[in-house]
Amino acid sequence: MINKGNMTNILKQAQEIQKRIESVQNELEDLIVDAEVGGGLIKVQVNGKQELLELKIRPEALEEDVEMLEDLIISAVNMGLRKSQEESQNRMTSVTGGMLGGLKIPGM
Numbered sequence: 001m002i003n004k005g006n007m008t009n010i011l012k013q014a015q016e017i018q019k020r021i022e023s024v025q026n027e028l029e030d031l032i033v034d035a036e037v038g039g040g041l042i043k044v045q046v047n048g049k050q051e052l053l054e055l056k057i058r059p060e061a062l063e064e065d066v067e068m069l070e071d072l073i074i075s076a077v078n079m080g081l082r083k084s085q086e087e088s089q090n091r092m093t094s095v096t097g098g099m100l101g102g103l104k105i106p107g108m
Contacts, residue, residue, distance in 0.1 A: 020095040028088050035080035042072045046080035048088050 028048025036043040041061040045054040055077075061069055 042076040
């Protein structure tokens with residue numbers, strides 16, 4: 001049975017975790033993840049909210065056929081998004097102590 005003191009303690013802990021989650025979410029806006037493919041032909045930057053911030057294409061990449069270039073761009077963007085998601089999830093897990101049980105939360 002949960003007594004009143006335990007419930008108050010639980011609520012305090014939940015509020016503290018909520019504050020830390022909000023703090024991490026704010027930090028994720030500033031997180032920048034770089035990814036590159038094709039030996040640096042295509043480079044991207046993605047933030048911690050899985051938004052594509054920058055796409056750089058070296059001029060020599062334009063010498064490739066269109067399908068190859070498209071594949072390289074898709075690969076670079078996916079790699080950047082994956083890295084961003086992993087870092088975001090790691091940061092959130094460190095705050096929640098794994099209480100989310102491996103739950104994947106988009107944008108976190």
